[in-house]
Amino acid sequence: MLNSVIVVDDEASIRAAVEQWLSLSGFSVQLFARAEDCLAQLPRHFPGVVISDVRMPGMDGLQLLERLRGDDPDLPVILLTGHGDVPMAVEAMRNGAYDFLEKPFTPQHLLGSLRRALEKRQLVLENRRLHEQADLKSRLETTLLGMSQGLQQLRRQVLDLATLPVNVLIRGETGSGKERVARCLHDFGPRADKPFVALNCAAIPETLFEAELFGHESGAFTGAQGKRIGKLEYANGGTLFLDEIESMPLAQQAKLLRVIQEQKLERLGANQSISVDLRIIAATKPDLLEEARAGRFREDLAYRLNVAELRLAPLRERREDIPLLFEHFAQAAAERLGRSAPPLSGPQLAQLLVHEWPGNVRELANAAERHALGLGGVNIEVAPAGPSLAEQMESFEAQCLRAALRQHAGEIKAVMETLQLPRRTLNEKMQRHGLVREDYLDRG
Incomplete structure (x- = not known):
């Protein structure tokens, strides 16, 4: 549970009282007498709540709210107001303030509002973290x-x-x-x-x-x-x-x-x-x-x-990646040249899968570029000590499963129809090759 709180108030007595109440309740409190000082020291993605007085010399609480929401629209800000400031505070809530407390307020009222705000902040940050992880994972998959x-x-x-x-x-x-x-x-x-x-x-x-x-x-x-x-x-x-x-x-x-x-x-x-x-x-x-x-x-x-x-x-130990890598490099080379990469024939694909690739991905990229240029990059001399027929068949089967899953964005029924496989057989083959439906879902 998050427990970080920033309190901004130009009155030392208010700051001291609020700090005492919150500290006794287990919160980590940071105090500021000026809104400008708060902005200067507020960490990015602050994992907590800001409590601010409305009327302060220099930058007031409403201006602070506007600046804070400009940097982080989801940061909860609780405003402390005098009696005459209530209409102003209500307007501020329409502009994004989480809550306002009219002075004088009780510790219970403050703690209740603060705990609800922290629960909301925790959900927002966790959701942010999950989105960032998904974005990083997606970017890495393309790299x-x-x-x-x-x-x-x-x-x-x-x-x-x-x-x-x-x-x-x-x-x-x-x-x-x-x-x-x-x-x-x-x-x-x-x-x-x-x-x-x-x-x-x-x-x-x-x-x-x-x-x-x-x-x-x-x-x-x-x-x-x-x-x-x-x-x-x-x-x-x-x-x-x-x-x-x-x-x-x-x-x-x-x-x-x-x-x-x-x-x-x-x-x-x-x-x-x-x-x-x-x-x-x-x-x-x-x-x-x-x-x-x-x-x-x-x-x-x-x-x-x-x-x-x-x-x-080495590439020879992950042959199922060869077609995807070859297609990527061939397409990239073709785009640089302003032309279309010629499609791979069945025998050419088989030749790619059986080659030992002593130069690994670098050699594969070179072969793909030659293919895009029409220079016969797939005509590779196959080493005699290549993988067994069973290994080649396994690798080819895995590639067919991946291609169908990508084509149908993980829709199992469509994959079954394309490959003409019963559900149980498809599940067994996916499990054997370490394939997970969720990796192919359309997340757009």
Whole structure:
């Protein structure tokens, strides 16, 4: 139950009395003598109720009500009025005030109105939270495409971790989408409006690595002309994404560990420490602990980076996502070119499903673009050690079920008619493939 209350009144005796009544009843009370001070310190999405006198010097209660409702139309505001202000207060209620209390009022009257207002506020905030979660989930589904169980689990993990102030290690093969997942962890979290800085550790010569990461002062070394801000400092307040972290030189690993521990850094050639607040997301193909055991990576840094771990499955382990991803990339390429993507034939789809995709999503995107250009991107040489016939049939069946569910927006009867399946058989197949009707409902 919410219990936060703000009281705005220019009379010290009223403020003291109201604070005493509310505090004894278990409420958390914040007092202001001026409406301007209340506005300056009111947190966004304040989880409580504002109680304000009407007549005050400077900004009065009605002006405060107008400002508060402009910022948050659902914030309950209870007005305190003198006898001559009652008609004014009634008009204010028509303009959105939750209630008004005529002075002098009893503690019971105030507490009753306040509790009802807080109950309403709680419902509004919970409804807001559910809508925001649904919106985030919908946005993420269009960013991390796929309906396989592994992809659905990954999206849930991303939403959970995005809001947590912890470093994350992403493991996955080349081309599996590690940077896209890192970007989602940033974009769907509280640092979204701050910098997202990406650095590929394998692409930087070892002699330049320290300057790239920490920056330098003018004249710090030969050729260091002018001051340069490093990636760590540039990411201050936001997220630093370190791709192929296993390639970072051991000397720089020690310095990065110190930055993580102390939240401070020093540019090359400088003696002054700079405080930084950043989240580090690292990506790797090999197991960092195995790299540490082999002497190629610092074990203490591996633990610092791997507070939470996300594993991206290779495309060959989520074949049911291949048609959806291929269609997405082909359509995007066709739109860029101002043309229509040619449809996939049955044999072409089968070829997509049986290919091993060693380059993962990156390779698939390239094949889809070639297909959109009419360059035969689906004519892929199939590796001999592909999945078994049973696995291919399972993958194709799952894709047919998903296509029918999408086509009919989750209407089971229509799906049964399209696929010519009895209800029980359809339910069993949906359960086996981890398909849920609610994921396909038309929520527009």
